[in-house]
Amino acid sequence: MSSQKTALITGVNGMDGSHLADFLLNKGYVVYGMERRSSVKNRINTKHLESNDNFHFVIGDMSDSESLRNIVYLSHPDEVYNLAAQSFVGSSWAIPLETSDTNGLGVLRLLNAVKQYQEHNDKVVKFYQASTSEMFGLMEKGGSSANEQTVFLPRSPYGIAKLYAYWMVRNYRESYGLFACNGILFNHESERRGIEFVTRKISDAVARIHLGMQDKLLLGNLEVWRDWGYAPDYVEGMWLMLQQDTPSDYVLATNEAYSLEQFLDCAFKVVGLDWRDYVEQDERYMRPAEVPYLRGNYGLANDKLGWKPKTSFEELVEIMVNNDINLLRKD
Ligand code: G4F
Numbered sequence: 001m002s003s004q005k006t007a008l009i010t011g012v013n014g015m016d017g018s019h020l021a022d023f024l025l026n027k028g029y030v031v032y033g034m035e036r037r038s039s040v041k042n043r044i045n046t047k048h049l050e051s052n053d054n055f056h057f058v059i060g061d062m063s064d065s066e067s068l069r070n071i072v073y074l075s076h077p078d079e080v081y082n083l084a085a086q087s088f089v090g091s092s093w094a095i096p097l098e099t100s101d102t103n104g105l106g107v108l109r110l111l112n113a114v115k116q117y118q119e120h121n122d123k124v125v126k127f128y129q130a131s132t133s134e135m136f137g138l139m140e141k142g143g144s145s146a147n148e149q150t151v152f153l154p155r156s157p158y159g160i161a162k163l164y165a166y167w168m169v170r171n172y173r174e175s176y177g178l179f180a181c182n183g184i185l186f187n188h189e190s191e192r193r194g195i196e197f198v199t200r201k202i203s204d205a206v207a208r209i210h211l212g213m214q215d216k217l218l219l220g221n222l223e224v225w226r227d228w229g230y231a232p233d234y235v236e237g238m239w240l241m242l243q244q245d246t247p248s249d250y251v252l253a254t255n256e257a258y259s260l261e262q263f264l265d266c267a268f269k270v271v272g273l274d275w276r277d278y279v280e281q282d283e284r285y286m287r288p289a290e291v292p293y294l295r296g297n298y299g300l301a302n303d304k305l306g307w308k309p310k311t312s313f314e315e316l317v318e319i320m321v322n323n324d325i326n327l328l329r330k331d
Contacts (some may be wrong), residue, residue: 062106253296
């Protein structure tokens with residue numbers, strides 16, 4: 001029998017999905033990447049995988065249990081990484097039912113598919129769930145950073161749906177012995193981030209302003225702080241969780257919080273500008289309930305997995321701004 005491992009990644013076209021696919025292919029895995037059916041393909045982050053013989057796109061949907069079961073049985077995975085989600089917190093008030101279905105019930109559907117497959121095959125399938133710091137919600141600014149024991153106080157339909165999934169993963173681990181882990185990841189960004197997220201919105205705007213294509217940037221609440229890391233560092237943490245002998249839940253973070261104003265300052269400085277000359281606040285980007293402050297303690301991941309973030313805040317901002325300048329220049 002071949003020792004080559006197989007992984008199934010849901011949400012493969014997203015930022016994390018595409019970085020994880022690259023990471024696993026580099027490790028010699030065969031990778032199945034689940035994407036939704038769409039008349040217009042969304043493969044900006046995964047175009048380069050189309051010609052890789054070890055990579056296969058498969059069509060499925062978190063709302064369709066039949067498709068999830070078929071994909072698990074087709075791919076015979078050793079590891080399943082559930083990264084599919086309605087991932088934009090801001091939209092979760094506009095589409096709370098879809099968010100709850102995809103981010104909450106969808107995870108239960110996938111867990112059931114994996115459990116059933118395991119029961120019919122003599123094989124352990126390890127399961128990773130993309131949990132999130134958004135579940136912590138209301139944290140005290142400047143207080144202790146959140147760890148695996150910190151109370152959850154979610155503030156959005158997104159965070160609440162993710163919390164349901166988090167508990168389902170724990171329940172399937174405790175009830176059925178599934179090797180299932182929650183990675184509680186704090187904000188992590190990269191040049192592949194969707195344009196609606198604030199870091200990419202800023203890096204894109206800075207690049208456009210620098211090239212004379214835009215003259216201002218409209219943002220929502222500037223009084224927010226986040227623990228921002230670099231996504232490629234975090235996908236390694238996901239993989240490490242599934243290489244352990246026993247499953248557990250882990251926080252991945254940098255343990256450093258920066259304000260949105262600090263992000264702006266750093267991003268505009270890359271092109272020698274002052275953000276105050278370009279940024280305006282706009283009510284349309286405010287949320288009905290805000291998570292003002294997030295900071296995570298990755299001590300357990302460091303002790304048990306040997307994981308720590310490798311990329312600094314300043315490096316992250318520079319990577320994103322320079323990438324957007326290069327992309328616009330190419331266009
Ligand atoms: O970039 P954001 O949209 O990320 P958010 O809401 O923190 O969610 C991200 O991190 C979570 C982990 O904590 C993930 F679970 C989730 O999937 C996603 O990856 O917004 C960051 C902050 C918010 O407080 C928001 O109100 O920036 C504030 N903000 C201010 N102006 C803005 C804007 N956010 C966006 N997207 N656009 C603005 O114009």
